[in-house]
Amino acid sequence: MRSVASKDSDIVFQSYGRCCNNEIFFIDFYDRFMSSSPAIFERFRETDMKQQRHLLRNGIMQLVLYSRGMSDAKLRSLGKSHDRHGYNIRPEWYELWIEALIATLREHDPVFSPEVETAWRRAIAPGVELIRGAY
Numbered sequence: 666m667r668s669v670a671s672k673d674s675d676i677v678f679q680s681y682g683r684c685c686n687n688e689i690f691f692i693d694f695y696d697r698f699m700s701s702s703p704a705i706f707e708r709f710r711e712t713d714m715k716q717q718r719h720l721l722r723n724g725i726m727q728l729v730l731y732s733r734g735m736s737d738a739k740l741r742s743l744g745k746s747h748d749r750h751g752y753n754i755r756p757e758w759y760e761l762w763i764e765a766l767i768a769t770l771r772e773h774d775p776v777f778s779p780e781v782e783t784a785w786r787r788a789i790a791p792g793v794e795l796i797r798g799a800y
């Protein structure tokens with residue numbers, strides 16, 4: 666019997682494959698995420714967004730790989746860069762991050778469905794908690 670985590674990550678890898686090769690996906694994600702709060706917009710004021718979109722492409726992959734049992738080393742280092750001594754990313758902002766991601770997937774994945782949404786939410790939750798929990 667294959668585990669729930671492994672079935673979720675298959676669905677998620679396929680969904681991500683339909684979205685992540687188009688830079689518009691990441692442009693739309695950051696437009697949405699940055700509009701969700703002025704404080705979040707402010708955090709990216711001096712950021713090179715082209716570079717940031719590229720880094721996020723890999724960051725999302727790390728979240729999914731972690732749910733599939735990969736080492737937590739990369740996420741621990743993201744936890745450290747985002748913590749109160751680093752970018753000072755407040756724990757409540759991660760909800761906005763997740764909702765911006767799901768809304769962007771809904772817009773860009775042509776076969777998005779409630780099943781795909783649930784798989785995404787389950788697959789990224791442990792990795793997001795690890796980063797948020799490092800605060």
Ligand code: HEM
Binds near residue numbers: 712723758762792
């Ligand atoms: C779990 C969700 C998140 C993931 C996977 C993620 C991923 C990343 C990655 C890969 C980087 C670049 C590497 C680094 O600097 O350490 C980064 C930088 C950054 N992230 Fe996140 N992030 C997440 C949540 C957030 C949230 C909620 C905010 C809120 C504003 C945020 C704000 C930033 C900022 C300000 C930077 C640095 C930008 C710069 O270099 O100017 N991140 N993030």
